[in-house]
Amino acid sequence: MDEVTIQRGLSTHFKFEEFKSELQKNAVVEICQRKNDVLVSMPTGSGKSLCYQLPAVLHSDKITIVFSPLLALIKDQIDHLLALKIRAASLNSKITKPEREMIIADLKSTSPNTRLLYVTPEQAATTTFKVLYNNLHNFNKLAYLVVDEAHCVSEWGHDFRPHYLKLGELRDNCNVPCIALTATASAEVTKDIISNLRLSKDHRTFKTSCFRSNLFYDVFYPNMLEDPYKHLRNFIHECLKMKEEESLPKHKKSCGIIYCRTREQTEVLMERLNKLGIKTLCYHAGLKTHERLEFQDKWQNGDVPVICATISFGMGVDKATVRFVVHWGVPKDPASYYQESGRAGRDGKPSKCRVYYNRSDSKAVEFHLSQDLGRAGSKESRKKES
Numbered sequence: 001m002d003e004v005t006i007q008r009g010l011s012t013h014f015k016f017e018e019f020k021s022e023l024q025k026n027a028v029v030e031i032c033q034r035k036n037d038v039l040v041s042m043p044t045g046s047g048k049s050l051c052y053q054l055p056a057v058l059h060s061d062k063i064t065i066v067f068s069p070l071l072a073l074i075k076d077q078i079d080h081l082l083a084l085k086i087r088a089a090s091l092n093s094k095i096t097k098p099e100r101e102m103i104i105a106d107l108k109s110t111s112p113n114t115r116l117l118y119v120t121p122e123q124a125a126t127t128t129f130k131v132l133y134n135n136l137h138n139f140n141k142l143a144y145l146v147v148d149e150a151h152c153v154s155e156w157g158h159d160f161r162p163h164y165l166k167l168g169e170l171r172d173n174c175n176v177p178c179i180a181l182t183a184t185a186s187a188e189v190t191k192d193i194i195s196n197l198r199l200s201k202d203h204r205t206f207k208t209s210c211f212r213s214n215l216f217y218d219v220f221y222p223n224m225l226e227d228p229y230k231h232l233r234n235f236i237h238e239c240l241k242m243k244e245e246e247s248l249p250k251h252k253k254s255c256g257i258i259y260c261r262t263r264e265q266t267e268v269l270m271e272r273l274n275k276l277g278i279k280t281l282c283y284h285a286g287l288k289t290h291e292r293l294e295f296q297d298k299w300q301n302g303d304v305p306v307i308c309a310t311i312s313f314g315m316g317v318d319k320a321t322v323r324f325v326v327h328w329g330v331p332k333d334p335a336s337y338y339q340e341s342g343r344a345g346r347d348g349k350p351s352k353c354r355v356y357y358n359r360s361d362s363k364a365v366e367f368h369l370s371q372d373l374g375r376a377g378s379k380e381s382r383k384k385e386s
């Protein structure tokens with residue numbers, strides 16, 4: 001496939017006049033050739049999804065299967081693609097029987113309209129999926145197998161998911177190129193991705209440093225501050241360029257996320273900030289579904305600029321104008337912190353990431369470290385045994 005066709009596809013289907021980076025372009029061009037397996041390791045917000053979505057759309061006679069870890073993430077991707085009039089679907093427990101039947105009928109037809117099919121690794125392990133997959137493979141209808149958040153295949157990854165390991169089995173006797181994508185892959189994780197997903201020896205890698213030059217990080221100790229809540233309010237004013245008497249930023253889209261460790265913390269902090277004149281909502285798994293959707297919508301539309309959330313908020317949140325990410329308490333581990341703070345500044349503009357770190361948090365850090373060390377130890381001993 002030539003570069004002119006690819007460039008035209010970028011503007012026709014995705015409405016972008018140029019690639020976000022040279023690396024994004026090179027990855028897309030390589031993937032479009034369908035010759036090799038490809039590993040894409042690029043920072044949060046760098047446009048990894050386009051690396052497989054554009055090639056998937058350009059191979060208009062085939063289907064791309066995307067393995068993705070979370071239904072919320074899948075929903076977000078599908079909504080985005082449907083808005084661009086790209087046929088994408090997902091087989092999961094949340095869809096109705098008629099919807100499922102319609103998707104399967106299309107996938108079984110001689111010329112399916114579906115370009116991208118999203119499934120979780122757990123769904124990929126079901127018999128229904130395997131039958132469908134074999135059928136598509138045998139009739140040469142598959143363009144790519146895409147593994148999003150590929151670090152989940154590795155026990156060294158911060159997000160290890162045992163079902164991800166089984167995805168490698170789908171690649172046995174399969175000649176469809178595999179595209180693995182991740183934002184956070186250490187050398188160990190990269191090794192595991194390559195071996196667990198059985199990437200070919202001559203696979204191509206498109207990797208860039210995880211450094212985000214527009215993000216500015218700092219740490220404050222609440223114990224040493226006169227009033228941590230006012231300190232946070234001043235930080236919000238500064239990041240959103242708000243004056244004290246204003247309750248909304250001038251740029252309606254400017255906003256921020258405050259990650260808290262517990263549901264209760266999100267509510268307490270929301271209340272405090274509202275009292276201090278900052279319009280704030282909360283988001284956690286304890287809210288009713290309709291409340292969660294409503295609150296996320298209000299934040300997404302810019303009606304409320306700040307959201308206090310547990311880490312369940314974030315995966316799939318793709319708002320370009322997040323000007324700050326605060327951790328009200330210590331993050332779980334460095335890789336999670338990179339992912340979560342990476343929600344900031346996706347439009348490339350300067351943005352801030354701040355941790356408010358309590359001395360008591362060090363106990364939580366020690367606990368997580370000892371868990372990680374335990375995991376690393378058991379992995380080493382399993383390696384020795386095998």
Ligand SMILES: Nc1ncnc2c1ncn2[C@@H]1O[C@H](COP(=O)(O)OP(=O)(O)OP(=O)(O)O)[C@@H](O)[C@H]1O
Binds near residue numbers: 042050
């Ligand atoms: N060529 C492009 N030009 C302009 N914007 C782009 C381009 N490609 C992607 N984007 C936009 O960049 C943003 C980030 O893209 P995407 O969600 O794919 O990032 P990501 O690398 O998957 O990040 P994460 O790992 O955090 O999920 C999206 O809003 C997307 O529409």
